[in-house]
Amino acid sequence: MNRIRLSNGMFMAMIVNMIYAKAIGVTQGTISRLIGQDMWIATLLGTLQGLLIIYVLHWAMRRLPGRRITDLPSLGDALLGRWFGHLTALILVGFFLAGFGPIMITFVYHLKDYFLPEVPLAIFIVSGLAVGAIGCYYGLEVMGRLALLGILFIFLLNLLIVIGSIDEFDILNMLPVLEHGLPNALFASVHFDADWALAAMMAALVLPHAQDGLVRGGRFGAAGIAAGGVAIMIWSILEPAVLSAEVSSQYTVSCMKLARNAHVGTFLQRYEMIMIALYSVPVLFEIMFTLYAVSACSTRLFHLKSDKAAILPSAIALGAFGYWIVEDHFRAIRFLENIWPWIALPVAAGLPLLMLLLRLLLQKRTERAAPYPEEG
Amino acid sequence: MRNFALFIMLSLLAATTSSCMGLRQINELAIVSAVGLDVGEKPGSVKLSAQIMRPADVRGQTGAPSGGTGEPIYSVSAEGDSIFDAIRNLGRFTSRRVYWAHNFLIVMHENYARRGIGDMVDFFTRNRELRMNTWVAVTPDSPDELISTITGIEVVPGEAVDRLFRYNMVTGLAVGSNMMNLEEQFLSSSAQPVIAKLQLMPRGISNKKPEEHGSLKQVELTGAAAFREDRMVGWLSPEETRGLLFFVHDYLSGVEPVSCPNNGSMATLEFKQARLSVYPSVRDKEPEFRIRLSTEADIVENGCGISLAAYRRELEGELSDALRAKIVAVLKKAQKDYRTDILKLGDRLRNRYPIEWSRLRGRWTDAFSEAEMKVEVKTTIKSTALRTSRRDIH
Numbered sequence A: 001m002n003r004i005r006l007s008n009g010m011f012m013a014m015i016v017n018m019i020y021a022k023a024i025g026v027t028q029g030t031i032s033r034l035i036g037q038d039m040w041i042a043t044l045l046g047t048l049q050g051l052l053i054i055y056v057l058h059w060a061m062r063r064l065p066g067r068r069i070t071d072l073p074s075l076g077d078a079l080l081g082r083w084f085g086h087l088t089a090l091i092l093v094g095f096f097l098a099g100f101g102p103i104m105i106t107f108v109y110h111l112k113d114y115f116l117p118e119v120p121l122a123i124f125i126v127s128g129l130a131v132g133a134i135g136c137y138y139g140l141e142v143m144g145r146l147a148l149l150g151i152l153f154i155f156l157l158n159l160l161i162v163i164g165s166i167d168e169f170d171i172l173n174m175l176p177v178l179e180h181g182l183p184n185a186l187f188a189s190v191h192f193d194a195d196w197a198l199a200a201m202m203a204a205l206v207l208p209h210a211q212d213g214l215v216r217g218g219r220f221g222a223a224g225i226a227a228g229g230v231a232i233m234i235w236s237i238l239e240p241a242v243l244s245a246e247v248s249s250q251y252t253v254s255c256m257k258l259a260r261n262a263h264v265g266t267f268l269q270r271y272e273m274i275m276i277a278l279y280s281v282p283v284l285f286e287i288m289f290t291l292y293a294v295s296a297c298s299t300r301l302f303h304l305k306s307d308k309a310a311i312l313p314s315a316i317a318l319g320a321f322g323y324w325i326v327e328d329h330f331r332a333i334r335f336l337e338n339i340w341p342w343i344a345l346p347v348a349a350g351l352p353l354l355m356l357l358l359r360l361l362l363q364k365r366t367e368r369a370a371p372y373p374e375e376g
Numbered sequence B: 001m002r003n004f005a006l007f008i009m010l011s012l013l014a015a016t017t018s019s020c021m022g023l024r025q026i027n028e029l030a031i032v033s034a035v036g037l038d039v040g041e042k043p044g045s046v047k048l049s050a051q052i053m054r055p056a057d058v059r060g061q062t063g064a065p066s067g068g069t070g071e072p073i074y075s076v077s078a079e080g081d082s083i084f085d086a087i088r089n090l091g092r093f094t095s096r097r098v099y100w101a102h103n104f105l106i107v108m109h110e111n112y113a114r115r116g117i118g119d120m121v122d123f124f125t126r127n128r129e130l131r132m133n134t135w136v137a138v139t140p141d142s143p144d145e146l147i148s149t150i151t152g153i154e155v156v157p158g159e160a161v162d163r164l165f166r167y168n169m170v171t172g173l174a175v176g177s178n179m180m181n182l183e184e185q186f187l188s189s190s191a192q193p194v195i196a197k198l199q200l201m202p203r204g205i206s207n208k209k210p211e212e213h214g215s216l217k218q219v220e221l222t223g224a225a226a227f228r229e230d231r232m233v234g235w236l237s238p239e240e241t242r243g244l245l246f247f248v249h250d251y252l253s254g255v256e257p258v259s260c261p262n263n264g265s266m267a268t269l270e271f272k273q274a275r276l277s278v279y280p281s282v283r284d285k286e287p288e289f290r291i292r293l294s295t296e297a298d299i300v301e302n303g304c305g306i307s308l309a310a311y312r313r314e315l316e317g318e319l320s321d322a323l324r325a326k327i328v329a330v331l332k333k334a335q336k337d338y339r340t341d342i343l344k345l346g347d348r349l350r351n352r353y354p355i356e357w358s359r360l361r362g363r364w365t366d367a368f369s370e371a372e373m374k375v376e377v378k379t380t381i382k383s384t385a386l387r388t389s390r391r392d393i394h
Helices: A008-061 A070-080 A081-112 A121-138 A140-168 A182-209 A215-243 A254-261 A272-301 A306-327 A329-368 B001-015 B083-089 B110-116 B118-126 B143-148 B157-166 B179-187 B238-248 B308-337 B345-352 B354-372
Strands: B028-040 B046-053 B073-080 B097-099 B104-110 B137-140 B194-205 B211-229 B231-236 B254-259 B266-283 B286-302 B372-383
Touching: A008 A081, A008 A140, A008 A182, A008 A254, A008 A272, A008 A329, A008 B211, A070 A182, A070 A329, A081 A121, A081 A182, A081 A215, A081 A254, A081 A272, A081 A306, A081 A329, A081 B157, A121 A140, A121 A272, A121 B001, A121 B104, A140 A215, A140 A254, A140 A272, A182 A215, A182 A254, A182 A329, A182 B372, A215 A254, A272 A306, A306 A329, A306 B083, A306 B118, A306 B231, B028 B073, B028 B110, B028 B143, B028 B157, B028 B194, B046 B097, B046 B143, B083 B231, B097 B308, B104 B110, B104 B118, B104 B143, B104 B194, B104 B286, B110 B137, B110 B211, B118 B179, B137 B143, B137 B157, B143 B194, B157 B238, B194 B231, B211 B238, B231 B238, B231 B308, B238 B308, B254 B308, B266 B308, B266 B345, B286 B345, B286 B354, B308 B354, B308 B372
Parallel strands: B028 B097, B028 B104, B104 B137, B137 B194, B286 B372
Antiparallel strands: B028 B046, B046 B073, B194 B211, B211 B231, B254 B266, B266 B286
C-alpha cells in the first residue's frame, strides 16, 4: 500500500483553505449581526480557541508506541477497540455531512446570488461535487497541492480587497471597541469556531499523513490556524471599517458586499469576478475534502476495500443534503446560525478532548496490547 | 472502470460549465445611465424615469451616424406600485432588458424624498447589478427633465453629472452622496442621511443665439437635502453645505473670499489641509461638543490694492469668521430647524462615551437639538502664492 505523504506546508495550506472560504463572508455577516463592529475581536478569540484545540488534537494523536495511527478513528480503535473506531468514524461522517451545508451556502450563494441568478441550483451542486470528486479520486496529495495553489490565490484575493477598499477605510467605524462586552464577543466567536472546527476535523484525518504530523503536527496545525486567522481578520477589519457594521450585518455574504464596493481609482470598478475566480480554489478545496472525509470514514464503516468506491454514494448524500439546505434561504440561515455551531463545536472540541483523556487513562494498557511492539 | 468514472465526471463538468446558461447579449440590454424617481399620479405609486444609452450614438459624432439616430440617449418613464413594478412596466415599451450596472446617478424628486426613501435604498442595495458608488441626489425640479438635460460637454447627461460629483470637492458646495455612504447613514443608529441637491439652472449659452444668455438649462450640483430617518426634512444652502462637508467628508481645501481690511474690496484665500476635530463630553447627563477647525491658507487673489503682509492677522480673523459662520449655520439648521444629526455627532459621542450613548440613544433627537456646541476656528496664512513684494517680507 502506498503511504500518503503530505509536506508540512501542504498540511498548513489545507488548514487555511478549509477555514477561509466561509469565514471571510458568511461568518462575518453572522458575527456582525451579534456584536457589530467587534467582528475582528470575535475572530481573534475564535482563532485562539482554534489554536488550543489543534494542540489538544495533536497531543491526542501523537505517536503511540506499537500502534499505527492513520486518523482519529484508528486512534479510537487503538484506545477502546474497533467499536469505538467505528463510532468515531460515524460521528465524523455526520459532522462532515452537516458541515457540507454551510460549505454549500458559501459556494452557492456567492455564485448564484451575485453572478448567475438564473442558473438552476442543481448545476452548482453537481459541478462543485464533480470537481470535488475528481480531486477526491486522485487523493490527498493532489488536494494538498491544490491547497498550496489556494494559498497563493488567498494572498492575491486579500491583496486585491485591501487595494480596492483602502480609500473608503474609516477607522471611526470600528469604534467603540467591545461595545457589546467581552462575554458577547466570546459568544459570537462560536460562529468562527465552527469554521476552524472543519479544519480541526480535517487535521484529525490527515495529521498522521503529514511529514512530521505525529511529532510536530501541533506546531504546524497551529501555524495553519494562525495564518488562516490573520487572512480572515483582514476581512473582519475591512468589513466594519469600510462598510460599517450595520451594513455588513444586512448581508448573507458580507464579503461580496465589500468586494462589490471595491474600486481602484475611478476606472477599475466591479472586479469582483476576478476576486471570485481567486476565491474558487479554497471553496472547491472545502468541497473536495468534505467529500474525501465522508467517503474515507464510510469506507471504514462499511468495510470497503477502497475509499474510491465510496465517492459516488458520498457525493449523492452530500449533494442531496446540500441542495436541501441551500434551496431555501431561510432554512439555510437558520441552519447556519442556530444549528451548525452546536454540531460543530461539541464534535471538534469534544472528540479531541475525549481522545486525549482516554489516551491519558489507557496509555499503559494500550501499549501493552500493541500489535506492533517492534515499531515502538 | 477508472476511465469510465473519469469520462462521466468530465462530461458532467463540460455540461455544467459551458457558460451558456443565463447569458445576456449586449445588444439585448438597455444600459441605464441615470434614473429618476418621483411620486406617481396614483397615491403611493412611484414614477420611474430612466435615461438609456444608445450605444451606436454615444460616440459623440455630430449628426446621425450610420445606423443611429444622432440622439445619444433614450429617456422613458413608467409608473408602478413599487420601484420594481415601475421597472417591469418599462418593459412594456422598451425593446431591451433594463441593465443597471453602468448607472451613474439616481435622482429623486423632493416630494418623493419627503415621502420616504426606504424603498429606494432597499431596492438598489438588493439589486446585484448596481454599482455602490452610483451617485444619489434630490432635486426640486422634475427628475425626468433633469436626467434628460445635456450638461457640460459630455454626450450622456448621466456621465456629465458623474463628473460634477467627481470634481465636487473643488467647489465644495455639495455633499458627495453615493449608495455606499447613503446605505451606511441610513442604517446607522447614530447618524442621519444627507444627500446632494441637483437642480436645473439657466446657465448655458446657445451658440446659435449667444445674445440670449442663459437660454439653455444646465444641471447644477449645489447644496444638500437633510433627512431624519428615511424622510427628507429640508434643504441646506451651499454655504451651510460647506460647513457640513468638514463633518462628513475629508474636506481639505476650498476657496473663501474675504473683505479687504482697508476698503470694501475682496481678497480671496484658499484654505488647505483643513482638519476638523470634535471633542464630545457629557455634563449633567447631557451631551456637549467642542468643535475645532484648524487650517492653513494662501492668498490667491488680492483685490485690496495694498500689500497684505501687515494685515495678515486681520485676514486670518476674517477667514476664521467666514468658516465659523458656515459651521454655526449648519449646526443651527441641523439642531434647531430640522432636529436631525446629519453631522455624525452621535457617532462621535458613541465612540467616546458608549455607556452614555446607550442611555441617550433613545432620545438622541432631543438631546442633539439641545446640546451645547462650542466652535473654534484657527487659520494661519502661510503663503502669497506666486507673487510677493519687498513690503510683504519686511
